[in-house]
Amino acid sequence: MDVTFERGKPRRFDVIVGADGPHSRVRRLIFGPEQKYVTYLGMYIATTDLAQSASDVRSVLLHNSPGRAVAIHPTTGREGAAFIFRNPVLTADAMRDPQQHKQLVMDVYSGMGWRVPELLERFLVSRDFYFDAVSRLRLDGWSRGRAVLIGDAASCVSLFGKGSSMAIIGAATLAEALGSHHEDLATAFDRYEQVHRQRLRRGHRGVLLRVTSARPRDPIRNDHPQ
Numbered sequence: 001m002d003v004t005f006e007r008g009k010p011r012r013f014d015v016i017v018g019a020d021g022p023h024s025r026v027r028r029l030i031f032g033p034e035q036k037y038v039t040y041l042g043m044y045i046a047t048t049d050l051a052q053s054a055s056d057v058r059s060v061l062l063h064n065s066p067g068r069a070v071a072i073h074p075t076t077g078r079e080g081a082a083f084i085f086r087n088p089v090l091t092a093d094a095m096r097d098p099q100q101h102k103q104l105v106m107d108v109y110s111g112m113g114w115r116v117p118e119l120l121e122r123f124l125v126s127r128d129f130y131f132d133a134v135s136r137l138r139l140d141g142w143s144r145g146r147a148v149l150i151g152d153a154a155s156c157v158s159l160f161g162k163g164s165s166m167a168i169i170g171a172a173t174l175a176e177a178l179g180s181h182h183e184d185l186a187t188a189f190d191r192y193e194q195v196h197r198q199r200l201r202r203g204h205r206g207v208l209l210r211v212t213s214a215r216p217r218d219p220i221r222n223d224h225p226q
């Protein structure tokens, strides 16, 4: 494949592997715009590092009320906070504006008790935070010609699908397939996709249920007659 770069000279490659995450540019260039493949699952997530060691590296604390949850979780030995909340889909402009992300989180979580005021204060001053929609990405095929996708670029339910493990296993499966069929890329890519899709199907099963049950829309009701 002949590839041109924003910086650097054009080059020719035998194979292009798109491993550039859920908003993959390789995918956009070869398979078309992200909107064709993404389903918004009705929630956003914002995370930030709390700049302190995790007091318990085995526990996640979760506090929620209808439509919004906040978690304090260990991340590589440090403590992180995650805000996960239901919200109508944001415009493309809002998605590009970190100030709007902060404001939205502040608005959604205002008035929530527990440790939320303290976490919001940290979030507000954080210069390094993550914000994205929780979405499912699904393509009918992961390869085109000499290009192939792996990891979140190929398939993901962002946040809920054991994505890191699956990305690594998928890459190993592709490497094995290329090793066995290096003279025939189409067969190698088919083999990779066949094996790995099946694995993902099992992994993603039930994810939607977890997505909704972890962040209920309504308060818990007891509708059962006593």
Ligand SMILES: Cc1cc2nc3c(=O)[nH]c(=O)nc-3n(C[C@H](O)[C@H](O)[C@H](O)COP(=O)(O)OP(=O)(O)OC[C@H]3O[C@@H](n4cnc5c(N)ncnc54)[C@H](O)[C@@H]3O)c2cc1C
Pocket: 019, 020, 021, 022, 024, 025, 045, 047, 150, 151, 152, 153, 156, 158, 159, 160, 161, 162, 163, 164, 165, 166, 167
């Ligand atoms: C909040 C959150 C929590 C998660 N928790 C877990 C968990 O506990 N366990 C788990 O297994 N998974 C978890 N995941 C999912 C996991 O992070 C992903 O599935 C995994 O990182 C996918 O790996 P990847 O290599 O495909 O993509 P990424 O990790 O996104 O890596 C893509 C890389 O490509 C780079 N890149 C993108 N565009 C370009 C470009 N144009 N040029 C050069 N480089 C580029 C990016 O900078 C990035 O380094 C979580 C995800 C989120 C959002």
